[in-house]
Amino acid sequence: MADRWLHRLLWLSAMLAALVLGGIVVLLIGRTAPFIAQQGMELLARQWYPGDGEFGMAAMIAGSLAVAVLALVLAAPLAVALAAWLRYFAPGWLRRPALALFALMAGIPSVVYGLWGLLVLVPWINGWVPPGASWLAGSLVLALMILPLALLVTDAALAQVPPDWLHAGAALALSRVGMLRRVVLPHTAPAIASGVVLQFGRALGETMAVLMVCGNVVQWPGSVFEPVRTLTANIALEMSYAAGDHRIALFASGLLLMLVTMALLALSWRLGRRHHGTA
Amino acid sequence: MKQPPTLELDDVHVRYGEHAAIAHASFRVESGEIMALVGPSGCGKSSLLAGINRLTDTIPGCTTRGTITLDGSPLGQWPDAASLRRTVGMVFQQPNPFPLSIHDNLRFPLAEHGVPRRERDERAEQALRSVGLWEEVHNRLGRSALTLSGGQQQRLCMARALVLEPEVLLLDEPCSALDPMASAAVEELIDSLRGRYTILMVTHNLAQARRLADQVTVCWVDNDCGCVVETGGREQIFTRGRHPVTRAYCAGECG
Amino acid sequence: MTRLIAMAVLSLGLAGCGQGGDKLVVTGSSTLAPVITEVAERFEKDTGIEVDVQSGGSGRGINDVRQGLADIGMVSRALDASEKDLDPVVVARDGIAMIVNADNPVDAITRAEVRALYRGETDNWQALGWTERPVTVINKSSGRATLTRFVEYFGLDNRNVEADMVIGENQQGIQAVASAPAAIGYVSVGAAEYEAGAGTAIRLLELDGVAASTSTVGAGRYPLGRDLNLITTGQRSAMVQRFLDFARSDEVADLYRKHYFVPARG
């Protein structure tokens, strides 16, 4: 009886969440469709001078991707290596406190990472290659932000590895590195990838931390030491001052972000399912 | 071919922290013979096997005491666990092939142990032939080992242990997860290994022990601690056990 | 029944216009919002009229007033020709200060030098009398009143500004300059003076021979000054008029001074 009610409640809240999400997408499409139709390829071909009616977003789309991809390239291997090290190589007493620490890190609000980036990282890069606020700074802050969850996801995936294989490996005197490379990681790769793709979505959607450290100059990402502006930072910087087409253009970039994030979610879900299929 | 070594245990204890899983275990497995280790669940049989190839090293808090020798040379003085485990192979109760192709299940351990690439295929084939799997799988070596049946998987695990050319085999209930047909095939395989390897095999199947073993060791739990009750020739243990426990145990299960 | 619905819709509409009940809605410039919030608190205490102050930029202030979403807009620049429909009331004055890091020995700059820096014609501090060091040029994001005033004063076109960094709020600009030794940026004189006084590592530059300070701004001598306006459109209600009078009165002059603005009267 209680079960049925709980089931209904869960179903209802799931429907509600889907409805709200769908509503937002519909609203965004409704508000932006005429604008997108009217601008067409201009949205990619032109530059971003909203004051002059130029709403080219290509550089910022590239900026968003560049910052998130580099963050992932930095964070994902490190997360996997750390998780594997903690589970298979580190002294036994270290694992639990370390995981607790990462869980704690995962709970820190992103502005705090942004603040750290602004106060510590940016001046440090500035002393090395000015201006400091840059693609690299953004990616490093994002990497630090997504590292904990990527690590926890990897650890959870490693926990799913049947211990029988590890026993077999030990009895055959196989090196732990060899076991990781040939058995453990290939087997857990889909689950890890699923988690990493989710973190990529998070990196793409992050706003405040990126706004604080990226420099926010609208330009194609060239050198990692040069500033870039992401779509999210652009929305945060300009939305409160934007009117008319400028505002609609920001809505359109929001819609784009939302669709990309949803596609990433779907991808993550499929990867996760594939993992279950084989295990 | 070189004679396989004699395996001797002298007053061996395996403990998990304060709790002794088995104590005062002493017996001797002669060169090329099959010793069956029987006894009730929880009396420390698996722990004893793990103590022999030092898998106990990988369990936090687990310690072993006593002397284990191969042809008189104490294992405690072997330079490293790796060379020990290469000499003393092990097969588990649950078939546990790696999630790799059939072929790679054999080539991966060979590669890890530095066997040159050109020799690996041939040694893999040899191992598969010696467990009688070659005819069944030679045309699908690239398929995942997990697509094999349980019995085939267990024979693949035997092949994987054999491919490293060990001298001693530790078998921990190798047939208990298999159906009777597959079990019979593995049993036949073990029988065929007699003389070439010194084999210590845990089994709950007394009929199987009686068919296969040259010697039998009976274990028991006493005061929450495993111990060896009696060791003797197959017929002696099953028909004229000296110890009352042996007689009761064999009677109960031979029935 | 229909009358009931009609009434409900009407009252909702009125509330939406911000003119229903005894509540005033004030939106706009983030420069003005903090001080007007305090003015509003004092006004509420005196009169019991509730005032809701929201920050969001001068552009939003203008928009909201035009669309009837706010009763009063806060605009931190002079109104231009296209904004003749709005009635401004100057409540205070502020200036835009050029700021550099405290480690930077440069302490004065001219209009031509700023122009050259922001057009990328000068990109090294050596040209301005410091060491060989590339300049980090900090600009504001488009749409902000400060940016509008800045490009207008220096005769710049935002398209040709070659910035190394773009920031939003004043606070962010100050923080950025404080943490980058070779940076130059521009923020509200009031905010900069306050932060410099509080020990933040920035320096306000003399512009064309006039020190950037609240006193030169108040005296009308600082060239890059600006008016801080409250704006309305159409007929002012009694309540709105009362608030505007209050915001210009001597009673709140101390609040503007506290925020390092210069009160228009007092």
Ligand SMILES: Nc1ncnc2c1ncn2[C@@H]1O[C@H](COP(=O)(O)OP(=O)(O)OP(=O)(O)O)[C@@H](O)[C@H]1O
């Ligand atoms: N990793 C471990 N940590 C702590 N105690 C253990 C561990 N493994 C086994 N034990 C304990 O050691 C004792 C012997 O266990 P063991 O697995 O060796 O018995 P067994 O004779 O192999 O039993 P079975 O016939 O069921 O396989 C049991 O009391 C068990 O609880």
Ligand SMILES: [Mg+2]
């Ligand atoms: Mg066991």
